[in-house]
Amino acid sequence: MSALADVAISGPIGGRAQWLSGLRWLVLTLIGLAILLGNRLMGTLLPTRPIWAVLAGVLLYNVLFWWLTDRLARRGVSHRRLAGLLRMQIIADLIALTLLLHFSGGMENPFSLYYLLLIVIGSILLTRRDSYLFALIASFLWAGLLLAEGTGIVPHYNLAGFRLPIRHQEWNHIIAQIVVLTSAAFFVSYLSSTLIHRLRQNERELYETNLACELRAEELAELNERLQNVDHSRIMFIRLVTHELRAPVAAIQSYLRLILEGYVPAERMEEIVTKAEQRASDQLALISDLLDLARLREGQPADDVELCDAAAILEDVLDLMQARIENRQLEKHVQIEPELPLARARAEHVKQIWINLISNAIKYTPRGGKVCVTLGMHHDMLRGIVRDTGIGIAPEDQERIFEEFFRTERAKGTARQGTGLGLSIVKGLVERYGGEIRVESVLDQGTTFTFTLPTISEDHAEPLTASEHTASAV
Ligand code: ADP
Secondary structure, three states: OHHHHHHHHHOOHHHHHHHHHHHHHHHHHHHHHHHHHHHHHHOOOOOHHHHHHHHHHHHHHHHHHHHHHHHHHHHOOOHHHHHHHHHHHHHHHHHHHHHHHHHOOHHHOHHHHHHHHHHHHHHHHOOHHHHHHHHHHHHHHHHHHHHHHHHOOOOOOOOOOOOOOOHHHOHHHHHHHHHHHHHHHHHHHHHHHHHHHHHHHHHHHHHHHHHHHHHHHHHHHHHHHHHHHHHHHHHHHHHHHHHHHHHHHHHHHHHHHHHHOOOOOHHHHHHHHHHHHHHHHHHHHHHHHHHHHHHHHHOOOHHHOOOEOHHHHHHHHHHHHHHHHHHOOOEEEEEEOOOOOOEOOOHHHHHHHHHHHHHHHHHOOOOOOEEEEEEEEEOOEEEEEEEEOOOOOOHHHHOHHHOOOOOOHHHHHHOOOOOOOHHHHHHHHHHHOOOOEEEEEEOOOEEEEEEEEEEOOOOOOOOOOOOOOOOOOO
C-alpha cells in the first residue's frame, strides 16, 4: 500500500488514476467477500440484488476509466484532462458509496465514514479545491439520502442487528447525522489537503535541491578535469623550460672545459670564447622571454590598462631595428594611417608586440627581401600588419607557431637564435587586451602577421598628427 501511495503522491496524473483503479479492485473484492460471508453467516437480510448491481456498475466504470486513462495517457493528452477524469472517478465512487449505504441500512450503516476516506484519497490525488468539492458532494449525497429515506421518498432498508424501525424518520437523528458528516467531511478535507500540500512542497524542494546537487557535482567534475589538464600542461612546461635552460649552460660548460684542459689552440681561442658568449646571450634571451611569459600569466586587472600611442612606439621600434635591417640588406616599407586614436594597452606591451613580430620578419627573411609594416584602423580596432618575403611557414605548422617553444625546422636552419617563445608572448599580450592575431603564409614566399588592439572610445580620443612613412633601406 505504501508503494501505491508513493506513486499517488509524486507520480504523473496517469499513474495516480491507475493507482485509484487498483484500489477500487481491492475494495470491490472486499465488499463482495463481505456480502457472501454475511449472507452465509446471518442469512439474506439485505436486498443483495441491488447491491450486486451497484458493485457491477462500479466494476464496469472502473474498467472504463482504466481503459480511458491508459489511452489518453498514451496519446499524451494534457494533465488537466487526465485530472478531470480522475475527478469524475471519485465523484462516481461517492455516488456508488451512497447507493451501497442506501441498500445496506442508510443512517444505521457505520460505513458512512467511508465518505471521509474518499475525501482523503481525493486530496492525495488532486488539488485542495477538488478536496473541498468532494466534501461538498459527500455532504449533499448523505443529506439527500437521509432526507429521502426519512420522508419516505425512497424505501429504508434496515441493517441486520441495527434494527431501530423509526430512527431513520426522526428529525433530530437525521440532522445530527448530516451535521456530523458534513463537518467531518470539511475538516478532513482541510487537514488532508493541507498535509498533502506540505508534503508535495517538501518533495518539490527536495527534488530541486537534488537537481542543484547533481549540477554542482557535474560542474565540480568538469573543474577537476580542467585542473588536471592545467597541472599536466604545467608539468610539461617545466620539463620544456628546464631542458631549454640546460642546453646553453651545458654548451658553455663544455667550451670552458675545453679551454681549461688546454685543448683549444691559441688561434681558435677567440672562436670558442665567442661561441660561449653566444650561448650565454641565448640563455639571457630565453630567461627574459620566460620572465615575460610569467608576467603575462600572472595577469593584471583590466582597469590597470593604460593608453599609448602605438604609432609612435612603432617608429621607435623601427629606429631600433634599423641597423639589423640594413645589415641584412632588406627593403623596408612603413605605412601609418594619420590621426589614429590611442591604443588601450600598456606601452611596454605594444613595444614587445612590435619588436617580436618585426624581428622575426627580419630574422626569417633572406638578404635582399622585403619587410612591410602597416598600422591603421579596422572597424573599431587598431590593426597592425607585419609582412615579409621570407622563408614562410608550412600550413601544418601555422597552427603550432603560437605554442610555447615551437620552432619550425626551417626556422632552426635559417636562424640559430630563437627561443620559440616570442609568438606565444605576442598572442598572450594581444588577447589579453581583447585583440586577435592571425598568420597567413606561403612557403618560400613570405609571411603576414595581422593583429588588432582596442582603442579608446572616440569621445576621448585625441587625434594624432598625420604621419605617413614610406622608407626604404638597402
Ligand atoms: P623564435 O624565437 O623561434 O623566433 P617565435 O615564437 O617568435 O620564436 O616564433 C615561433 C616560430 O614561428 C619560429 O621559430 C618560426 O618557425 C615561426 N615564425 C615566426 N615568425 C616567422 C616569420 N616571419 N617567417 C617565418 N617563420 C616565422
